[in-house]
Amino acid sequence: MSPNRHSAALAVRDLRVEIRTREGIVRPVDGVSFDIRPGRTLGLAGESGCGKTVSALALMRLLPRGQARISGGSVLWSNGDGESVNLATAAEQEVRRLRGRRLAMIFQDPAAALNPVFTVGEQIAEVSRLHLGLSHGKAMRRAVSLLSRVGIADAARRAREYPHQFSGGMQQRAMLAMALAGEPGILIADEPTTALDVTVQAQIVDLLRGLQSEAGMGMLWVTHDLGVLAQVADEICVMYAGRIVERAGTRELFANPLHPYTQALLACVPRLHRPAGTGGIPGSVPTPAEVPPGCRFHPRCALSRRLAVELDAELCVNTQSGSVLRRCVDEVPALRPVGADHWVACGEVAS
Amino acid sequence: MVRYVAKRLLLAGVTLVGITIVTFAVTRLAPGDPALEAVSRGGASTMSAEAYARLRTYYDLDQPLSRQYAAWLGRVVRLDFGRSFHDGRRVTDKVGERLPATLCLAGGAVVLSLAFAIPIGLASARRAGGVFDTVAGGVLAALHSVPRYVMAMLLIVVVGVHLDWFSPYGLRSDSFEDMSYPGKAADLVRHFALIVFCFAYPLIAYQARFIRGNLLEVLGQDYIRTARAKGLSERAVLHRHAFRNTLLPLITVVGLLVPSALGGSVILETMFQWPGIGQLLFQAMTQRDYPVVMALTVVAAVVVLLCTLLADLTYALADPRVRYA
Ligand SMILES: Nc1ncnc2c1ncn2[C@@H]1O[C@H](COP(=O)(O)OP(=O)(O)OP(=O)(O)O)[C@@H](O)[C@H]1O
Numbered sequence A: 001m002s003p004n005r006h007s008a009a010l011a012v013r014d015l016r017v018e019i020r021t022r023e024g025i026v027r028p029v030d031g032v033s034f035d036i037r038p039g040r041t042l043g044l045a046g047e048s049g050c051g052k053t054v055s056a057l058a059l060m061r062l063l064p065r066g067q068a069r070i071s072g073g074s075v076l077w078s079n080g081d082g083e084s085v086n087l088a089t090a091a092e093q094e095v096r097r098l099r100g101r102r103l104a105m106i107f108q109d110p111a112a113a114l115n116p117v118f119t120v121g122e123q124i125a126e127v128s129r130l131h132l133g134l135s136h137g138k139a140m141r142r143a144v145s146l147l148s149r150v151g152i153a154d155a156a157r158r159a160r161e162y163p164h165q166f167s168g169g170m171q172q173r174a175m176l177a178m179a180l181a182g183e184p185g186i187l188i189a190d191e192p193t194t195a196l197d198v199t200v201q202a203q204i205v206d207l208l209r210g211l212q213s214e215a216g217m218g219m220l221w222v223t224h225d226l227g228v229l230a231q232v233a234d235e236i237c238v239m240y241a242g243r244i245v246e247r248a249g250t251r252e253l254f255a256n257p258l259h260p261y262t263q264a265l266l267a268c269v270p271r272l273h274r275p276a277g278t279g280g281i282p283g284s285v286p287t288p289a290e291v292p293p294g295c296r297f298h299p300r301c302a303l304s305r306r307l308a309v310e311l312d313a314e315l316c317v318n319t320q321s322g323s324v325l326r327r328c329v330d331e332v333p334a335l336r337p338v339g340a341d342h343w344v345a346c347g348e349v350a351s
Numbered sequence B: 001m002v003r004y005v006a007k008r009l010l011l012a013g014v015t016l017v018g019i020t021i022v023t024f025a026v027t028r029l030a031p032g033d034p035a036l037e038a039v040s041r042g043g044a045s046t047m048s049a050e051a052y053a054r055l056r057t058y059y060d061l062d063q064p065l066s067r068q069y070a071a072w073l074g075r076v077v078r079l080d081f082g083r084s085f086h087d088g089r090r091v092t093d094k095v096g097e098r099l100p101a102t103l104c105l106a107g108g109a110v111v112l113s114l115a116f117a118i119p120i121g122l123a124s125a126r127r128a129g130g131v132f133d134t135v136a137g138g139v140l141a142a143l144h145s146v147p148r149y150v151m152a153m154l155l156i157v158v159v160g161v162h163l164d165w166f167s168p169y170g171l172r173s174d175s176f177e178d179m180s181y182p183g184k185a186a187d188l189v190r191h192f193a194l195i196v197f198c199f200a201y202p203l204i205a206y207q208a209r210f211i212r213g214n215l216l217e218v219l220g221q222d223y224i225r226t227a228r229a230k231g232l233s234e235r236a237v238l239h240r241h242a243f244r245n246t247l248l249p250l251i252t253v254v255g256l257l258v259p260s261a262l263g264g265s266v267i268l269e270t271m272f273q274w275p276g277i278g279q280l281l282f283q284a285m286t287q288r289d290y291p292v293v294m295a296l297t298v299v300a301a302v303v304v305l306l307c308t309l310l311a312d313l314t315y316a317l318a319d320p321r322v323r324y325a
């Protein structure tokens, strides 16, 4: 095991991504900052289409080539030993050296993420051969032990099977074994349980938590499910339309959600004493091509609308979606600290 | 798997019988009369009605078509294809001595075309829309649009006769037996090159396009992103993870191309005086040599059916997801 595995960190600052589409250039990630700290789990939450996957792929420099690119900001990886690389600008070769070795990633749809024509064992062994220089035989034996480590029974036989012979939960376990093969300090998980059955989801959550603390990895857990993050995350970033709108420790965020979007999201999470809010938040996430001016959440913001009723008419403006505060339309709220380790991007909450 | 193969073979047998029935009917209903041919070969410009009738009886031609077919099938089952109407030699001998030349041609063309198509397809897909992709795509499309016989004519006249770089006619030189081993090899290459190229170039164009298109599709798959996330080089991603997935459909395509290559052999072998079954078929057709035509039909049909079956089976072996019940 690499000596500094427990102190790897990823500092993301003002990350911007541009995608070329038929309608022109769009920016699905527009100035995002967060830290993946050594041995800790950062949750990245938000509805579908708000830019979570694009952010996660950007960290690994895995954006679709020729189509999308990191257009600004930095992604600074460091191993606590003075070594650091800015993944946003590093040469492709340098990035490849870290990928799969220092940073690993697992994906939402494990069935599609595994290559159908190679055995599961081969696909896991490939990582150890590439990054640890193991021989084929040694790498295969290591793949078997990794498979048992992620809870697959009869791993030696299973390693010789093909992905389609695995159930969804086992495929995600295999993906995890593949990610662990390089002994990474940082693991990025993009909706690791979304495609799985509910009962299997819980197993994978438990497994990931266990392995994360055992291996001491820093982790980014991307999901639209705040309920999962309540169990696994130390800190949570809430993302909306390509930006972070609120950031806080998990306990703090659930106890004291400040941003109207976070509040609306939390209202959708089922709790023991309260049924889930039906139908989610009214309206939908704008596509990157049509982000509204000012605060991107204003067309859906309950707070702005409520304040517009209470306050003078001259402070308000009529929009397609009703009367809202003029400030919400005119000013882009920055992410500002509102308490110890609690940040919000809303002009009305901060004031 | 065994049951699947048995089922496929049975089906192939039925198809084969169907093909022979159609060919049998078409050849006999086409204008021309082997008995007349035989007589005119004998030098007589006129003949007695009696001699004509005797010949027709000799060839079974006076029987109803269904009777003729049944008799033919009965012999074929015992691998007896009869004797040539033309020279009286056993049909199996005539076909057998010519089969290797054509198989070499088809095999050579497939190997040669893949040797070009795979690297071209890979390089084109690597930078789709790039300079190489555009140029190679244009050149191959242009090549593909040239009919084989035009290309053959050009090559025979310009490269063969005029420049004299290659020998456009036949299998080997007359002095072949007197040559040293390297000399023999060179002589074979000189004779083989042009005709094999004529067979191969449309295949190159077709396969390269096919490989490129398939690779681009595969490159958009999630598992390619996984391969990149492992830290693999772009080369390893393309050559190992992507190519392995395009190999499966490629096998099928090649299996289906062999028959079409055989189809081209009639014209090309005739033009290049290549002593294969294509040339034989051409001769047999013009001579109304029914037994030879029928035998070649069976050979061609068997090759086609076998290629398709082999393509399917290889596919099954290469793709772990395909399992036959
Ligand atoms: N290759 C692309 N071309 C064009 N638009 C894209 C591309 N990839 C993503 N987008 C757009 O960027 C936005 C953010 O997408 P992203 O996949 O990051 O959302 P997400 O938060 O991960 O949502 P989900 O929960 O559905 O996975 C979406 O509006 C999406 O349509």
Ligand code: SF4
Binding pocket: A259, A260, A261, A295, A296, A297, A298, A299, A301, A302, A303, A304, A325, A327, A328, A333, A345, A346, A347, A348, A349
């Ligand atoms: S800035 Fe205005 S629109 Fe945006 S979240 Fe705050 S109140 Fe709502």
Ligand SMILES: [Mg+2]
Binding pocket: A052, A053, A054, A190, A191
């Ligand atoms: Mg996503």
